[in-house]
Amino acid sequence: MKEISALIGPPRWYHVVVCLLTFVRAFPSSWTQLAALFVAADVEHWCSRPNDPPFANWTEQRWKAEAIPVVNGSQLSAVGPKHESCRMFPANIISDNTSIVLLDQSRTVSCDAWSYNDTIPGSSAVPEWDLVCQHQWQRSMMTSVVFVGSLVGSLVMGHMSDRFGRRTVFFISVFGAALFGSLGAVSPSVKWYNTLRFFASVNIAGIQTSSAALLAEILDPRFRTFLNIGYTAGFAIPSMLLPGVAYLLSDWKLLQLLTGLIALACVPFMLVVQESPRWLITAGREEQAARAISKILKMNRRTVPNLKYAVQVIAERIRESSTSAIGPVEILRHRMIRRNTFLLFVVWFCDNFLMFALTLGAVDIEGSHLVNFAVSTAAEIPAAFLGLAIVYYCPRRPSQVATLLLAGIAAAAIELTPAGSPYVSLSLSMAGRFVLILSASVKWVWTMELFPTAARGFGFAACFTVGRLGGIVAPFMSVIKKQASVYVAAGLLAAAALVGAGAAVLLPETRGIELPDTFDEAEDVAKERGKRGEMELTTKRHPEEEAGDVDCRRI
Structure with missing residues (x-):
């Protein structure tokens, strides 16, 4: 549906607002995922x-x-x-x-x-609930339960996003995350705490999946790199700030309360953000789509003559398509889409497994867990902005393969680094997280480009869900190192990188293409894998080319 991007035009003020929203939503998202590292910080x-x-x-x-x-x-240790x-x-x-x-x-x-x-200064739930020794697994469960909730929430909220709209699901999820996240601060036991975190993470998944579609569906392919601002730098900056917030509050209950309430920072955007015009047209709501586009154009200070007629023409083309059904089951009926979905599942699982293994492992490096986590996370910020250039200029497939392989090398090397080398471990952690942010930059955009509008919310949510399976496993890597061997842990991390890179090799190149709106269009994209070069993939001309005869494929 190239015409939607043409009607809305290049990024202006409305795009900036939506991009800012994706950045703000990263605070409750990242803090919910990582808060357990400081809520249940290890205590001697x-x-x-x-x-x-x-x-x-x-x-x-x-x-x-x-x-x-x-x-x-330890008798010979300098610290006693x-x-x-x-x-x-x-x-x-x-x-x-x-x-x-x-x-x-x-x-x-x-x-x-x-x-x-x-x-030792600070506060932790560990003494309150005795989360040590034979009960230590419950600390790992605090993190894993977030990914279980994300797994469930991605499927449920992703489907709801396709059925009821991106904007509706987003703001419902915002209030849900604020409610359940805040209640976690008054949990009487670790079981209640994990239960509330589960429901909070279900809503966080709704925020993630709906906001990604909300931004992707108003952007021209050339500007789809704007996704990275909110989904890479947006995640890294709150994550880096979290240790400082934990230190200043010095109370795990206040930290948990803030983790929930921070979601309310998204509420003011309700006054500005419109429902996705792509989704409205695909759902048969042409009048609402015209009103949404009109408000967007007004904010961007642009005008389009005969807007309602243009929307009706676009809607008619959708109805004439041989496949315009809405629903997740439709994905299974198309062989190439089904195949690519499975390959994306593998990429997401391996990428998330590596990312969260490195992220959670940063607090286990010798030294201050607050400082180590903040320094390790700082590497993600420059990577997020470099990711903009990679997504804009580089093909998806080789970028994804290279970043996964490099991350696997760094992750395995950390496990094999001898004790007493904290600076080496911290440097490798920074390097691994740096390239994994580049990997995530490609992964998010690539996924959006492979699913049709009618199932993009669910397709993205399904990938997001499988990625959370990797997050569920990652917290137990510390147990594997202690109970088995560091060599086993290193082997698992290296294997994940190899498998993920192998799956990425088999996916079609999509840089520069229009977002597919129907399942037939998505099938056509999926069948392009065998063609050489990105020039052959781009079969449609961008609006800028039609207006000014600019060859966008040379950019």
């Missing part, structure tokens, strides 16, 4: 001393020195010995009426109560 802990005599009279220092074993090799977190020497009291205690230092036992180091 050890088995607590019994309250019974004679231990009740012992100081904490004496208890640690005599009853808590020292980690092998490190005590075991989950084991203790069993104690036998010789007599009930004496303080004589025999500690069996030939063996250790686990414990079910812990003491915590409360001298």
Whole structure:
């Protein structure tokens, strides 16, 4: 539906507002995904001393020195010995009426109560809910439950976006994310907290999928790189600010409250943002589409004569198409679209797995977890702006393949870096996240270009959902390293990069093409993989070419 881009024209004030909205929505999105790293930050802990005599009279220092074993090799550390977190020497009291205690230092036992180091500034839910030792998996679950919610929300909200509209679903999701995210601050238990985070992430998925379609469907192909401003730099900047916010608040409940309330920053945009004209026309709502385009043109200070007639002509072309059904099932009826959807699933899964493995692993690097996370995230900001140029000038396929392979090398190298090399690990983390932001820049736009308007919301949401499966697995990489081996972890990360790059090789090149509106048009795009060069892919001329005979394919 090239004519929609022609009617709206090149990016002006309305496009800036929508682009700003995609940036603002990144705050609740990124903070919801990453808040658990600081809400449940690790706290030094050890088995607590019994309250019974004679231990009740012992100081904490004496208890640690005599009853808590020292980690092998830590005696020689410059910062002093490190005590075991989950084991203790069993104690036998010789007599009930004496303080004589025999500690069996030939063996250790686990414990079910812990003491915590409360001298370190900051607040964490870990001491409140005892999320340590045999309960430590619940900390990983705090992050994984967000991706489970995103998985469910992407499918549900993506389908709702195709059925009820991008704008409607977006703002419903904004209020839902604010409500459930804020309630997480008063959770009485970790189960309630995870339940509320699940529903918050369902709505975050609605924000993600609907806003992506809302912006993509008003942009000319040449300006589709604007997607990257909100979806790469937009994610990186809030993520980099999060450690500072956590430090300033120094209270996990306030941090969780702010994570929910920040979604309300999107509400003022309700006064300006219109429903996607592409979606309105595809849904048969020509009059509403004409009104939406008219408001957009007014804000952009442009006029189009006979606007209603132009919209009717576009709508008639859609009705004449052999395939204009709306719904996710239609994707399965077209062989090439079905094939490309599966390949996109693989790319999204591998890309997200690598991204969140590196992101979550940044807090495990030796040193301050707040500083390490912020520094590692800072690498994403220049990458986001470089991604604009890559999407604008470079073909999709080689860009996606190269960035995934480079990310795999960096991720595997981190696991194989010996202990005591925090600067090497941090540098590799920055490099890996840098190229993964470039990968995401390509991935978001490429996905939008492969699905027709009638199913773009659901198609993007389905890819987003499968990507969240990678996010569900990523938090448990730390468990794999401890229970299996760093070599196993490195192998999994390298394999993910290879598989994702292999899937990208098989996808069709789409740089410079018009967004397909019907399933027939999407099938035509999908069949172009065998043709050489991007020049052969671009079978339609851009509005600028028709107006001024400018060859946009040479840009």
